[in-house]
Amino acid sequence: MSHAFLLVSTGAGAGLTTVSLGLVRALDRLGIHTGFCKPIAQLHDGDHGPERSTQLIEHVMNISPPHPISLRRATALLGTDQEGLLMEEVIALYRQSTRHADVVIVEGLVADGHAGYATRLNADVARALDAEVILVGKPEPDLDEYIDIAASAFGDSNGTALIGIILNKVGMTDAGHAVLQADKLQTADADADREGGRLSAEHPDMIGKPFHFIGAIPWQATLISPRMSDVADYMSAKILYSGEIAQRRVERMEVCARTVANTLSVYQPHTLLIFPGDRDDVFIAACMSAMNGVPLAGILLTGGLQPHPRVLALCAQSIETGIPILLVETSSYQTAAQLVQMPAEVAVNDYHLIDRAMDHVANHLDADWLKARCAIERQPRLSPAAFRYQLIQQASEANRRIVLPEGEEPRTVMAAYQCRKRQIAQCILLGNPAKIHQVASSQGIVLDEGITIIDPATVRERYIDPMVVLRQHKGMNRQMAEDQLQARIVLGTMMLAMGEVDGLVAGALHSTANTVRPAFQLIGTSASAKLVSSIFFMCLPDQVVVYGDCAINPDPDAEQLADIAIQSADSARRFGLEPRVAMISYSTGESGAGLEVDKVREATRIVRERRPDLLVDGPLQYDAAAIVSVGQSKAPESRVAGKANVFIFPDLNTGNTTYKAVQRNAHVVSIGPMLQGLCKPVNDLSRGASVEDIVYTIALTAIQAGAADTA
Template sequence: MTPREPRHEPQVLLLVPTGEGAGLTSACLGLIQALDTIGLKAGFLKPLRQDELNGPGPDRSCALVSSTLGLHPPAPIPQAEMERLLREDRLDVLMEQVVELQDRALSTAGDGTPELLVMEGLVPTRHASYATQVNAQLAHALNARIILVGSGDLAEPRALAEQLDMHARAFGGIGSARTLGCILMRLHNLPGGGDDSGLAAGTAVPTLDEPLLAELRRHSPALATDRFHVIGMVPYAPALSAPRVLDVARALGATVLNEGEPERRVLSTSLCARSASNALHIFKPGSLVVASGDRDDVVLASALATMNGVPLAGVLLTNGFLPGENMIEMCRPALKTGLPVISVETDSFTTAQNLGQMGNDIPMDDLERAERVANFVAAHIDLQWLKDHLSRGYTRRLSPSAFRHQLVKLAQQADRRIILPEGAEPRTVEAAAICQRRGLARCVLLGKREEIEEVARQRGIALPEGLEIIDPDRIRERYVAPMVERRTGKVNALTAEAQLHDNVVLGTMMLQLDEVDGLVSGAVHTTANTVRPAFQLIKTAPGYRQVSSIFFMLLPEQVVVYGDCAVNPDPDAEALAEIAIQSARSAQAFGIEPRVAMISYSTGESGSGADVEKVRQATRLAREQAPDLLIDGPLQYDAAAIESVGRQKAPDSPVAGRATVFVFPDLNTGNTTYKAVQRSARVVSVGPMLQGLNKPVNDLSRGALVDDIVYTIALTAIQAAQRD
């Protein structure tokens, strides 16, 4: 198989809020803005919508990112669709949809692929009790690093430290490689708050409050480690939370009596319950004066203050009372300066309560505020540290969701014709129907039409239009002569005709003659029944002397490759080296960065004996034959798979603790291990996929599920396209 270049996905930074009101969207805006100032291009993705926070209409976060930063992320998956899949226990399907959104976000990010993708996680609310679970799955599906977004009062450092500790546990804890750090937003009692004037992206980062950090570390020592960093400490700036009079009118459903300048900012709200002469202190810049509509003295005082040059935010009249025409005329000069006046039906006390319940979210049409927030947050982020640490100590992994999405996408692009010799086998019929409908392959079922249609009826399967059914009795005769020619001296016409009664042999001949592009069998046949005709008729590809197999093991956080678990009982060192190289190339062809571990019962030089020596020699041969690959061995399984064990047992190995391709010393070890992992850990395994043949033939386990067959058909179609 021709390897394809590994897909260099941008690093995903998943911003996870510790609660409502943490300033999640503001943190995303600021982080993207700040990354841009140090030359790192970032895209944005909000994969999942939350209606209770967003309200009706377009998604607020996506709209703000688009208007402020010029990015055009795709619309998030609707909350109803997300919750339906969660109820149906189809989290894997939801994550595949997220991976598809990621592809779309990258394709619409402008010129070139972004180096980073900033992603907004779910906000934990009373309704969204599933937020933590889904955020953890998002991190796994997109191989994302976590930045926690929190807020609080610096007078309570213990509560802040415990909040970070608690939310980090879903991602392996504060000390894990996945958890990168935190951005603390809207911090009260932090120097630098209260004024955003002069702060813009690119401004020197203010010194982090060291006494506060020391206090946080005292309550959470993990905060002091190099694995977790306080990336930003953003002070609370009231001016950045100031709504416009326009926003107040929308929130309260107010009637606009004088539009004036609706963009004026409400820096404070003052309820005037006393006479105007006793409340002169409320008539100050940015103040929204709230009073009953029949309080002519307050209305006049507001007009006088305006005419004296005090830029009030506006006047809000309550109780449904409106000033008389004479009063309006008297205030006309003030109204002409742009003073907004709005009115509500509720009484003053209720109106004040409603004002207090207004959220701090940035309206999607408030471009000015969004830009100021982005610049202010960016100016309080330690960007140099972030730039220096984005890749350190973190291994890129292909997640199961990304792998499945990639299989579907590549198979659809391949558009290959795949023969299924076990045409009337129920699981195979269902898998063929699924593949045909989803465009994963043009499937051909070998079998009697009436038998296949009866199977479909019994299982409630609708056979899609375009699904081919070929009766083997009608075509068998024309393959006799080509088979005799292919196996000259080994079969004659009589024996060839007899062998072609086996549909696997017949399908293999169709493949050999390029009438189909690949073959999948094994749901009811043994591996030998599937593989033997391929050895005899297809034969090995140039440069290989044997056929081997791999399984793609969909572990919870990543996809790894196991080989050989199905074909070669006891390969010698030369054969084992070839299996390692074949397996690495296959992994690379499917987007997995190959780091090959040659598995044994000992690591390095710790063991001796013929079995260990075989693995040691195979490692040396594989390195000589493929110096471009990372290959190491012998390694015990735990030393190959677990980072901490790898550092202890093989500290200088480029593979230990990071392996993605596991090559077992013999079939007994490989088959036992794959089945133990598959069944005990409930891991989906895709395969076995045969490698080293001239054309793609793949075997199924006789216990294969419908999904296993679907993905194997997709694999086969991709192999065929890559061979071409």
């Protein structure tokens, strides 16, 4: 399973993209197969093409990352309360990045003034991917506060996902623009190297936090030096002579307003000279310096004025040395003021400079720690987004026919439409076709031929005799069968019993008893099950867990409780969870006594006897099963305590109350109940189910049907 390292910044200007790409380079040097993913695009000012991180890594490292979700789509989904769908799309992109990769570097959003939602989205992405978080910051007075905020944003009851910190731009001067720091470049870079070494040596005292200090990246102004072509683009300048416009870089700039004698000191390598086009004296002096071998960055003429043609002719040989000459209409003062605001980011197509910057970052990271961290065997938690994505993918691959007896119910109609749109299953609606289309129209949707609509009145007759055969041992006759088939749930169950459909979902308008009773009568239990039970998949903020039984069996005995536990563990494994089963009671271990806790203790013994391959422990109190610190305190020897992901409740009263309390008070999505132990899949809905609940229950049912066919 690939490691996911999510890099997030303390704010704008920390150099998140450069550090993210530099980390890819560092891991590549270690021989670690590394992928890259920027889930949500965040274009920089002036960007009009593809997202820059994705484009740069593709060209520099020969990695083919997926194209990110546009910021417009991401904010639209957030604005319509579809954050779950957004995270499923993030999971899909991440899965593409994991192909042939041991580690994936995920670049988060920058929380600047235009993206106040970035911290929330970064936290959601971290949970969705179960990613380990690395904070990227720059030295500043509030750094400790930023670290505390990050640790809180990326933490849960079982700890924090924040594992390390990288300090970038160590030793940077206040302005941070290379073109304005000309006379200090050499000393600034040397000071940065010394400062980086000092911080690396003193980082425990500087940080004072229990996270690894991965590296201090010294500031090098030359690594953000723009090309003359970048200056031309930014200033919308007219190119009089292109020369080496794509190669020459600006490390300093000078406005030449004095006489030639007083400007001789400014004719230095990599300097951009700014002066009015009618200053022939300065122009000639610049050309003479070029003839003498000084590699000026270029000349920027202001005021819309060009040198006299005879001056240009005189300097023709100098110009041929490759010096770029640009022209703008603004004054020298206005031009210089505009250049001060030029973004410091590397241009999206400046592959040479980003390659140097990646090497610079990689040279200052703790390679030994990175290698050791990547070597850790880690089984990521199955996040709600990953679980839902997995459901949709598996259901789509199964491609099963699911009958929906409550075909005229608006939520059910919308769920069928979404299943068709997302290719989750082939839905069959039972009901009056005209009414169903009217319900669809009222919701602004059109049902195409991919959704089957069956009018019960037109098909009911042909199920009477088969139903009599199935129930004749109970005294069923034709009249009784015809009467019972008036109920669409019964009709749908007969369709399932006869193999015309692969599964059934209902319950939005009916009680659990009325939904599952026909299944008990017409479908029956599987040979491997002693009873029918149910589970809910509870999508907690950080992981998915299983609750059972919360819908069917009021007061199971020890044998039945053990069967429920085994069924639930097997279902959990089928849907991507490696089961760690906690048998829940009001006491932990041997601390309590009484009929109820004894029943749980005996059920635990039976599970261990029947299925020694399962990790199971009980009795355990809920907090001891779910919270690491409590589990270590109350059951220190347990391999389940604090790590449980399958919770088996002792009775229906406890299970149903707990699931509803968690669902409602913690605003948790619960998928189910999913019935276990039937020969063919039938699943019940809560009468308060949302469209989303119905969609995922249909997906569950489709997967169950596919598993039953291959069993």
